[in-house]
Amino acid sequence: MRTLCASTLIGEFFIIGFAGLVAMKDPDLSMSTVWTVSGIAMFLCLLLCGMVTRPGGVALGWALQAALIASGLIVPSMFFLGAIFAALWWASVHYGRKIDEAKARFAAQADSSTPDPA
Numbered sequence: 001m002r003t004l005c006a007s008t009l010i011g012e013f014f015i016i017g018f019a020g021l022v023a024m025k026d027p028d029l030s031m032s033t034v035w036t037v038s039g040i041a042m043f044l045c046l047l048l049c050g051m052v053t054r055p056g057g058v059a060l061g062w063a064l065q066a067a068l069i070a071s072g073l074i075v076p077s078m079f080f081l082g083a084i085f086a087a088l089w090w091a092s093v094h095y096g097r098k099i100d101e102a103k104a105r106f107a108a109q110a111d112s113s114t115p116d117p118a
Contacts, residue, residue: 001096
């Protein structure tokens with residue numbers, strides 16, 4: 001699960017950076033505000049890459065997905081991109097857990113099928 005979720009988060013890292021560039025064009029927003037918010041979100045993406053398997057990591061990822069969709073209020077194309085990444089996040093968590101379960105079953109079968117050397 002960790003690899004799939006981290007891949008999604010790295011993609012979001014870049015999308016948030018590009019959205020920050022687009023948001024800079026808004027005359028109502030200061031550059032420092034845009035890059036403070038974008039920088040925090042980008043840092044959270046990187047931080048979550050390492051925290052995804054810890055308790056609460058997936059929930060924080062969902063909070064980041066909600067924030068990404070909400071950023072569409074500033075950059076309208078983020079409604080679409082946020083929804084796409086939320087779907088990718090769901091798929092990463094869902095199929096990542098299935099892969100982890102299959103790996104555990106395979107490892108258990110491999111351990112039970114090896115003869116005892118004693």
